[in-house]
Amino acid sequence: MISPDAGFLADPTVTYPVTMVTASDTWTGTGLDGDTFVSDSYPSSSTNQSLDRIIAGKSNSGSVTWRAYIRFNIANTPLMGGTVENADLRLWNYQSNTCDSRIIARPIITDWNINTLNLSNQPSVTGQAFAANKGAYDIDCSRGEGELYYSIEEMVQGWMDGAKDYGVRLSAVAESDITNWRWYRSSEYGYWDEYSPRGPVLFVQYTPAPPKxxxxxxxxxxxxxxxxxxxxxxxxxxxxxxxxxxxxxxxxxxxxxxxxxxxxxxxxxxxxxxxxxxxxxxx
Structure with a gap:
């Protein structure tokens, strides 16, 4: 049974009828549209998209920049029009230059094609609605490899409100860094068990839009x-x-x-x- 808050109903600014909806009690996973990366040493996504990893950050004494691109399927799903309660981009990190590096996720705001993406043809990102994670995993770290979470509620809410879901770009927080990189498992790695190394996933807990x-x-x-x-x-x-x-x-x-x-x-x-x-x- 759902019981509305009496104080809310007594508020003179509340208009009737009042529609009551409940937040979903399960996490909803969205479909992955593609994942890839480009860099100075691996400039073409058409080749990189088939690899079992995506890479983000800086390496080779700062001379090589790595950017990873991930896109999910939000449009035309039950998520549209809903309200985000929680949204986690989950990436399986298995190699890092240190056990405490920092990579940032930014929303992509222009279209891109995984087959034609290259170093000189990259989509734009915005400085808003970003999420950074200081943690890192590596087979040589005491905790080994593992999954990192990026909380991207604001990003996902924008897509659910109708903004184009061009996806997420991963890069070093400061691309002037000398060394700061991470390797993540890509969708081509092939395992999707809950606790196994796996490719990128986006889980969303949300309140569905009221029916129209x-x-x-x-x-x-x-x-x-x-x-x-x-x-x-x-x-x-x-x-x-x-x-x-x-x-x-x-x-x-x-x-x-x-x-x-x-x-x-x-x-x-x-x-x-x-x-x-x-x-x-x-x-």
């Missing part, structure tokens, strides 16, 4: 509504017109006019709830 109801009245002769699909109903609604008897009349009717006409002439009308449910209510 769209009502589409349609007038028709007789007592039996026409058999239509959800897609046909949606297209009918998006056309902006409601017509008599499934035929194009001289005058398009608004939903209110269609309903009034059905009542006045003894016709039946069907009301459809789209998006959240697809069912008929008869009058």
């Amino acid at each position: 109801y769209l009502v589409v009245p349609r007038a028709y002769e007789g007592s039996t509504p026409p058999e239509t699909t959800y897609e046909e109903d949606k297209a009918w609604m998006e056309s902006g017109n409601v017509y008599h008897d499934q035929l194009l009349p001289p005058k398009a009717l608004s939903p209110e006019e269609a309903m009034a006409d059905a009542v006045a002439n003894g016709r039946s009308a069907t009301t459809r709830l789209l998006v959240a449910r697809h069912r008929r209510l008869h009058r």
Whole structure:
């Protein structure tokens, strides 16, 4: 049972009706669209994307810059329109120059193609909504290799609000560093067990968007509504017109006019709830 806060309901600024939704009690993993990297010594993503690692940071006394690129699938998923409770980018780190290096994750704001990405053709990133992690793992560190978490709630919320999900770039916090690098397992590494080394994953805990109801009245002769699909109903609604008897009349009717006409002439009308449910209510 869900019990609303009495103080909230008593607030004079609250408008009714009030819709109550609950946060998901499980973590949702998004699909991985691709992961790769480019550097001065490995300039082409078309080759690097098939390797079992992605690399970020600085090496070779500061002469080589490594940048890793990861993209997930947020658009057209149940995440859209929801509210982020927690969002973790999880990367399996197995080599580092030190047990305490620092790599930053920044949101990518321009499009890129994993097959054509190269050192001289990289997408732009923003200085906002970033996340850094000071931890590092290495087979020579006392804790060995392991998974690092980046909390990227602000980044993911932007994608769920409709911003293009071009993904995340990993790089050294300061690319003027002499030595600061990490190697992470890529999706090509091939293992996805919960506690095994694995490629990048994004887990999101969120409150789903409240369902939206769209009502589409349609007038028709007789007592039996026409058999239509959800897609046909949606297209009918998006056309902006409601017509008599499934035929194009001289005058398009608004939903209110269609309903009034059905009542006045003894016709039946069907009301459809789209998006959240697809069912008929008869009058």
